[in-house]
Amino acid sequence: MRVLSADEATALAWCAGEDGLPGEVDVGLVDPVAAGDVVLVHAGVALTRLDAREAVLA
């Protein structure tokens, strides 16, 4: 999902998936995220932040 906005204090972010619908995601397990970052979300929790460079190399 793509991060739309993030609140570092609560570790919550609004993110949009493929359908474009926004959902609230707990981002407490990944390094601070900012609008535009892409995160892998499972059951409402971001497990990892995708690295654009790695995605091209893989």
Add this chain to the structure above:
Amino acid sequence: MKYVDEFRDAELGRALAGEILTSVEPGRHYKIMEVCGGHTHSIYKFGIDDLLPANVELVHGPGCPVCVIPMGRVDDGIAVARQPGVILTCFGDMMRIPGSDGSFLDAKAAGADIRMVYSPLDALRIARQNPDREVVFYAIGFETTAPSTALTLKRAKIEGIRNFSVMCSHVTIVPPLRALLDSPDLRLDGFIGPGHVSTVVGARPFEFIPADYGKPVAVAGFEPLDVLQAIHMVLRQIEEGRCEVENQYTRVVPYEGNLRALEILSEVFELRPHFEWRGLGFISQSGLKLSEAYADLDAELRFDVPGVRVADPKACQCGEVLKGVIKPFECKVFGTACTPERPIGTCMVSSEGACAAYYNYGRFAREREVV
């Protein structure tokens, strides 16, 4: 879409299939297990097995979190949901899993307040909105899902939400793999490691497979090129006489996993001495329960839970399917008495179940001649 389209390129897929063909030894039969149910679905959704040489067989593993929940645990959930004032929440996949006397959906139809949630955080929101009700989250899943339950429990504790608790059926991936490797029923040549579990635990926990059992592993993503590349990596290891854990899914999986997630898991959960898996029986140290520090949020301690062990229906062969001993269409009731609409076994219900993958993508019989 970025991160998706690049991994569905047909041209690259054909090229990879060609490379796979050159990596196999004619006359030798290769059995590769994809551990995760998500991979099984990718394989049949994208027709990956049709691109493989006839002597490369994919065997489906036990990595479907819903499929492994035994009937007794479903009955326990229903017993809790029927208690006065309780709202039981669970993932959508759980709703149709058969217990000994119906599913969560049947219990809901009969009046129990059972609600589907996307995340345990939604269950916590329901608890905040209903302070006069007891909200229980029925937690299932491997290490991929356990962090979301752990984070929710932490939030509940910090906020002092007293009407929330968790009924924990989280499981861990390594013990069933070890049990499979120790089983004389199955001879495997390599593994496609579970990509999303590995975002949390990393690739390192799978090192025991090459070290103790001499089998190669490639941790893989879920797009068609990911799976094809992982199959190629496993076959190339065999061809070159190597045996190690390789990480195909580097764009998502750090080799060491998510250390913050692992830390919170060890704080909130502890291993149960034994846990019963549907079809696989009891596997020691394979299930999680809430740790002492979170015992006040443990639904199994807060409510009266029957905890009765219920045997699987005789006709059901989910155990053999989960162990990869038989293919779904070899089960006596596949597609006849057991369908997604009226399932007997869990593998036909779950979106990650091997039987559901075969049924939904039209694999009703052995179509490939296996050498």
